[in-house]
Amino acid sequence: MPETTISPPSPPGMPSLSELFISFIIVSVSGFGGALPWARRMIVEQKRWMTTEEFNEAFALAQFLPGPNVVNFSVVFGSRFGGAAGAAVALAGLMGPPLVIVTVLAMLYAQFGELEILGRILSGITAAAAGLLIAVVGKMALPLFTKRWTWAPVIAILAFAGVAIMRWPLPWVFAVLAPVAVAIAWFKPAAKTAN
């Protein structure tokens, strides 16, 4: 990509509805092993519709709400830029292609009952997808760990350790840590990402 790599001051060009739709189609058809990295790549790195911090905040809201995270995110993002129509269009772009693909796969499976070759290809793609997600998490977490250290990185590390190392159920980790983190942010407002 021959883009200049200097970090962008993000001139927030408003995406049109068709641009939203096509962008989310691209995100969904690229999204093997999860659509989040592709959503961030599109929105923060390529189109520059949001800064790193804005994306983190919008995604945190989507994750806080019940239901599938990326689906929620498409609605949160779409509504911010295009109201109800924007939300509908982003959601349709995200869900439409996978619905068709998965239905075709299900029919093939019913016909042949054997997807072994696809499975082998997928195991290779998943190994790359894991690497992509790790790299994207690194980029997302960068502002948190490069600013002056406060309680926030500690909360992030605790959330990670609870689910990844201790293997506690994600909803429980969330239910315990989220109120604690919000309470700290409330009583120590200076610690919130000052910029």
Add this chain to the structure above:
Amino acid sequence: MNDNPLIALFGYFALLSLFAVGGANAAIPEMHRIAVEVMHWMNDRQFADSFAIAQLSPGPNVIIVTLIGYHVAGLAGAAVATVAMCGPTCLLSFFAARTWDRFKDAPWRIAIQAGLVPVSLGLIAASAFVLARAADKNIYAGVVTAVTVAVVSFTRVNPLWLFAAGGVLGLSGWL
């Protein structure tokens, strides 16, 4: 037990979606309980196959509900299950996003936001870790993951090239 499978599908998935904190993957055990143990819509093997097919497809992992719906009641079932799983939470997200943007400068909103972002980042990092642990069954797969981390972090190469390379290696039987 309900006579009309479409109504049962809609009811269960609409309810599940509103309690699915942490996304689709966190809800998989509950989906299994409903589909296999409570409703007997499918057996263990069929559920595992649905999960695998959902993984094979690009896009959000929640797409597994489409397959469960399809298994229960064909295309109508697929549509109903998908709408039930996504509809209520999408409406909720829409109104939450509106409220969120309206109270952009309210202190409570700023505190919630500042608290949620690090929790969210930690949880995403955990899912990356879990995905890597599941995917990297041998040293070659681990190398694919590590190379992808490096390339995505330090270059602007489109990650689809790495997916393609991974897919070819997987097909060749190396991974």
